[in-house]
Every structure is written in structure tokens, then in C-alpha cells.
Amino acid sequence: MSNLLRSYTKIFDLLHELEPENNFLNQVRLPRLNDKQLIALNLAAEALGIDSERYLFKRLPEELKLMIERSVYNRRRRALAFKIEDFRQKISHQITHSNKHHVIDSMPIEICKYARANRSKICRDSVEQSPNHGYCAAQKMHYFGYKLHAVCTANGVFKAFDITKASVHDINYLQDVKAQFSNCVLIGDRGYLSRQYQQDLFDSNSISLETPPRKNQVDPKPFSHQFSKTRKRIETLFSQLCDQFMIRRNYAKSFKGFSVRIISKITALTVIQWINKRNGNNINNLKIVIS
Numbered sequence: 001m002s003n004l005l006r007s008y009t010k011i012f013d014l015l016h017e018l019e020p021e022n023n024f025l026n027q028v029r030l031p032r033l034n035d036k037q038l039i040a041l042n043l044a045a046e047a048l049g050i051d052s053e054r055y056l057f058k059r060l061p062e063e064l065k066l067m068i069e070r071s072v073y074n075r076r077r078r079a080l081a082f083k084i085e086d087f088r089q090k091i092s093h094q095i096t097h098s099n100k101h102h103v104i105d106s107m108p109i110e111i112c113k114y115a116r117a118n119r120s121k122i123c124r125d126s127v128e129q130s131p132n133h134g135y136c137a138a139q140k141m142h143y144f145g146y147k148l149h150a151v152c153t154a155n156g157v158f159k160a161f162d163i164t165k166a167s168v169h170d171i172n173y174l175q176d177v178k179a180q181f182s183n184c185v186l187i188g189d190r191g192y193l194s195r196q197y198q199q200d201l202f203d204s205n206s207i208s209l210e211t212p213p214r215k216n217q218v219d220p221k222p223f224s225h226q227f228s229k230t231r232k233r234i235e236t237l238f239s240q241l242c243d244q245f246m247i248r249r250n251y252a253k254s255f256k257g258f259s260v261r262i263i264s265k266i267t268a269l270t271v272i273q274w275i276n277k278r279n280g281n282n283i284n285n286l287k288i289v290i291s
């Protein structure tokens with residue numbers, strides 16, 4: 001049995017524990033490869049670093065290859081983005097039920113090289129969702145694409161994320177955070193430093209936003225060493241998404257295809273964390289054999 005088939009079978013069994021239903025799309029004829037099987041195959045491929053659909057279908061076992069065509073797989077995977085995210089949320093809850101400390105940060109995701117930005121047609125299917133130019137202060141680079149905003153727990157489990165244009169400032173994501181979290185401590189970098197937003201989050205949802213002070217800040221609030229150490233967890237997660245899950249490698253042509261790739265990679269990472277927890281291992285040891 002191949003690694004892909006073993007991983008697919010294991011992930012399908014895990015998804016079946018969370019959801020007894022097999023199909024989630026309103027289809028006239030039931031497909032040979034049901035929706036839950038397709039999601040399990042997608043997550044198994046991402047977990048194994050199979051980032052290309054063409055390569056995936058070259059490695060696909062015969063028993064699965066006969067059940068679906070590549071074009072149908074691509075189309076249905078995009079349509080199932082909502083259910084992949086639903087599974088991610090359920091798995092995240094299985095790993096950590098409640099946590100008072102969360103970390104917030106963002107990372108740049110290039111669509112193409114900066115020099116090709118003006119003639120690139122990738123993800124330009126609508127004006128609202130098209131990429132644009134942005135600047136990453138941490139990496140000191142201008143880029144063309146999107147920005148991934150995310151919130152994770154102190155032990156490294158993604159709780160929420162969103163994709164925006166590259167030009168959107170980090171602080172704007174706090175509006176989404178206010179709608180999803182309450183009664184917690186939120187740890188961020190200097191990009192989230194704002195007395196107005198800090199006060200608003202605390203008054204509306206009892207969220208304490210903790211950020212390191214600027215060097216020239218008047219009457220700075222102390223930022224503990226423990227907060228500084230905790231904040232590095234999300235930076236490690238972003239590095240793992242870049243290295244192991246190749247989140248910055250893009251083959252999508254539409255924004256829907258691009259977004260489902262991001263959702264799938266983050267969900268695959270969360271699945272591995274869940275498997276580690278069930279096996280009694282460190283949840284952040286992501287380079288494991290799923291079996």
C-alpha cells in the first residue's frame with residue numbers, strides 16, 4: 001500500500017468521526033468518489049507535500065484513479081472549500097477546547113514576481129478579489145499578491161485566518177477578531193499597536209491586546225518576556241507552512257482556486273496536529289508518517 005493511500009485512508013477515518021455524512025454538495029447523481037473521500041484525498045496530498053494536481057494523479061492508486069477525473073476533482077475541490085474549512089474548525093476544537101492566550105500575525109503571499117505584476121492575469125477574475133502591491137516590513141520587501149492574517153493559540157493551533165489584498169494593513173484584521181473572539185489575551189507585534197483599537201477590543205469583547213512598544217513611544221506599556229516568547233509560535237507556524245506545505249508556491253489561476261489551496265494546506269497542518277495529539281506526541285512535530 002502506498003504512502004498516499006495509507007494517508008488517505010487514515011484521514012478519511014478521522015473525518016468520518018467528525019461527520020457521518022459523505023456528500024455535502026447538491027448533486028443530481030451521486031459521485032463514485034464522494035465528497036468526504038475527495039476532501040480526504042486533498043488533505044492527504046497536502047500532508048505529503050504533493051502540491052501539483054498533475055503529479056497527484058500520476059501517483060494516484062488505481063482504485064482511486066478510476067473513481068474521478070482530474071478536471072472533476074479540481075472543480076469539486078473548489079466547491080468544497082466551505083466544508084474543508086468546517087472540518088478545520090472542528091479539528092481545531094478537538095485539539096484545544098479553550099485557550100485564553102492567542103497570537104495574531106500576518107505573512108505575505110506572492111502571486112508572481114514583482115516585475116511581472118502589471119502583466120499578470122492570475123486571480124484577476126474580479127476587482128474585489130484581485131491581488132495588488134504591498135510591503136512586508138518584517139522581510140523588508142515589496143511584493144505583489146495577498147496577505148494571510150491568522151490567529152493561533154499559544155501552543156500553535158490555528159483558530160482563525162483570512163486572506164486580504166497585500167495593501168491591507170494588519171490592524172484592519174482586528175475587526176474580524178472582534179467578531180470571533182472574546183475574554184482572551186491577544187499577542188501581536190508592533191503592526192497592531194493602536195490605543196484606539198486596544199481600547200475598543202477591551203470594551204466590546206474583553207480582549208486584551210498586548211504588543212511590544214515602539215522605541216520612541218511615550219509612556220510605553222511593559223511587554224513581558226513570556227509574551228515575546230509566545231509570539232514566536234505563529235512565526236514558526238508560518239515557516240512550516242512555507243517550507244513543508246509550500247504555501248507560497250502558487251499554481252492557481254483564479255482567486256477561488258488560490259483560496260482553496262490556502263485552506264487545504266492549513267487544514268492538512270491541523271490534521272497532523274490532531275494525529276499527534278491522539279498519539280500522545282508533540283502536536284507541532286509535523287514531519288510524521290500518517291498511518
